[in-house]
Amino acid sequence: MPVIEVDQLHKRYGAKVAVEEVSFTVDDGEIFGIVGPNGAGKTTTVECIEGLRRPDRGRIRVLGLNPERDRAQLRQRLGVQLQEAELPDKLTVAEAIDLYRSFYRHPADHTALLEALGLADQRKTRYRKLSGGQKQRLSIALALIGRPEVAVLDELTTGLDPHARRDTWALIRTIRDQGVTILLVTHFMDEAERLCDRLALIHSGRVAALDSPTGLTDRVNTEQRLRFRPSAPLADQLLTTLPEVTRLTRTADEVIVTGTTNLLGAVTAALARDNIVAERLRVERTSLEDAFVALTGQQP
Amino acid sequence: MPPVLSPAVPTAAHPDPARPRSALGKLMITEAKLLLREPITLFWSAAFPVILLIVMGLASSATQADLGGLRLIDTYQPILIAFAATAFAVQGMPTALATYRERRILRRLATTPVGPARVLAAQLTANLALILTATAAIITTGHLAFHVPLPGNGLAFLLALMLTATAMLSLGLLVAALAPSGRAAGAIGAVLFFPMMFFAGLWIPKATMPHVLRQISDFTPLGAAVQALQDSTTGQWPAPVALAMLTAYAIIFAAAAAKFFRWQ
Structure with missing residues (x-):
């Protein structure tokens, strides 16, 4: 009951x-x-x-x-x-x-x-x-x-x-x-x-x-995002050609890759083939706050 | 560390912890303790009238014809009893209660099994106890130091005192009902205190008031209160009109307070 x-x-x-x-x-x-x-x-x-x-x-x-x-x-x-x-x-x-x-x-x-x-x-x-x-x-x-x-x-x-x-x-x-x-x-x-x-x-x-x-964040969790600092110079095409990757942007020293499920596996495999190490790798997931904004169209 | 929500174990203070002390008794003790921790309220409501009485006692020597054959101190004793009652009931208590509402203490109590009404009962009891204590201090000081006669008609005096206290506590509840905050309650209490004390004779004793003022005074709560206390001190039964006025004020104030009181 x-x-x-x-x-x-x-x-x-x-x-x-x-x-x-x-x-x-x-x-x-x-x-x-x-x-x-x-x-x-x-x-x-x-x-x-x-x-x-x-x-x-x-x-x-x-x-x-x-x-x-x-x-x-x-x-x-x-x-x-x-x-x-x-x-x-x-x-x-x-x-x-x-x-x-x-x-x-x-x-x-x-x-x-x-x-x-x-x-x-x-x-x-x-x-x-x-x-x-x-x-x-x-x-x-x-x-x-x-x-x-x-x-x-x-x-x-x-x-x-x-x-x-x-x-x-x-x-x-x-x-x-x-x-x-x-x-x-x-x-x-x-x-x-x-x-x-x-x-x-x-x-x-x-x-x-x-x-x-988790159920709430999954509802709006359409994409994943990775941030890392490449150990060697990295050409954009190496990653943008991957089917899992939808977008790639750069900050001063970091690369930010956005994509679908299994993004992490695809990106690290591609980097490994060129002997590039993804330093300070972070996977950003949708927070409840993001879900809140998506579900209500309003800031909490 | 024991679990947070372990049941109570017997202690010296609570030999049978499954049945704690009565909530109302506990609330009364707590409110009384809190009142005794307010030195300014205690000074103004209890000590100041006693000091004033001593000053009057030192200033008065012989009986005065214009005071109806009484000494200054004899005239002032009932006025100062009314002072103490009003200061506790109309200034102190509403400030405390309105603060309780403002700080959501009453609402918090509404979620417990005892509810908020009993904190009102506790406040009324604690203030009544202090009014009676202050009155006893005034009478004792007047009698021992300045030979003011003890109330000649004890029963009548007690009746007059209880009616005075009841009328003032009801007015205090009404102030607490209407004031939006503790600060506002203090201000309203002060605005009521001084005119009521004027008609009680604090500045000009009733006996020396012009005829019109004295007539108005008879119909004010404290004018009636002082009259009733004075009459019973000299051994008579108070004038019925004074007792009727006090009773009427008590009922009107209490009914208005009940109508307007908000818990939040």
Whole structure:
């Protein structure tokens, strides 16, 4: 049975349609991503799942429960991290954890949780004095303190430095490995690509694509590209005559070859025949960001 | 390292971790702690009225005919109790609550099993406790240092005090409901505080007000509050009109707050 079911969700604010028609399911133990540009309807969708908003049309079930009708039951089992939600400035980390623990029937062990999130040394630090990364980790801790079966994390790594982002990703995987299904909202394509098992690309209130990250990039992956520095002078014709090669361009010291599948094998074989070595060879593949642009006709 | 989501283990603080302390109790303790960490609010709302009382006490010697046969300090004691109640309820509390809304703290609570309404209950309780504490400090200081008589009609005094606190806390909720931000709530609170305190007699005690001003004062929340507190201090039952005014204000403010309050 899917953990989250969203069927033909529709939500408007006055005259503005925020979610036109969104349907997807999330399976047990998945990290499922909702990606899309700002204002695409991502946050409205998850707020309906969290029971914070009432859908105009459509059906939502989380763990088989109706987020509106079975609110009290669901809130014991669903952990939420809200975008830009803060805590009182003078509340310490330990006090915040202790307070949120009291909300749940079967809370997690706070010492283990704080240790796992790297906040053990900040127990007595007030919220205002925490760094951006520490605030974000505390927010994750509060989403997990009730030992939820499902966690909804909205814009998890916004405002974090690259190091903190990677740590956070590793943490999310650890949490999933402990059996928590994760719904992740993000506008970062690299984050979705590295972290999610499957994702729904939402554009103008609709699901533009629903697939694994590789599945999505494969859809638009029509060509491959190689970049290298030849060890000896190289005549263009050597490669442009190959059936696999569609185009060849040069930068100051690099050659860039574009072509179809099996480009790498054909090019390296041709170079080897002339005893040329392709130094610093890189194969560039379509990123999720490229797929996003291709599928929506818009920058993420 | 133990698994992140391992179940809670018993500790001294939580011998039975499967059943943590009541969420409402925990919220009340937390809000009270946070309030005690605001030195400026505490000084203005609790310490300043006590200091003012001491100044009045040092300045007043004999009873004054124009104050209805009371000393200056006797006149000011109920005014300063109203000061403390209003500063906590109408200035401090709405600023805190509007900030909670602005920073999405209320919305975050809405995703937990307890919901955001209980944080309101916790704020009201914590502020009421501080109003009662400040009142006790004012009465004790006045009595011990300057022989201000203790409330002659204790029951009537308690009734007047609770009605005053309820009316002001309801007004505070209304300010929190209408203010778009914590900063705006502080500004609205200050705009309300000074005219209300004027009619309470902070600058000109009611007894010395011109007739028209005194009549207007009777119909303002703090004019009625000071009247009720003063009457019960001298041992009488407060004038019914003062109690009725306070009750009416409490109901109107609370109803308006309930109508306009937004969680986000």
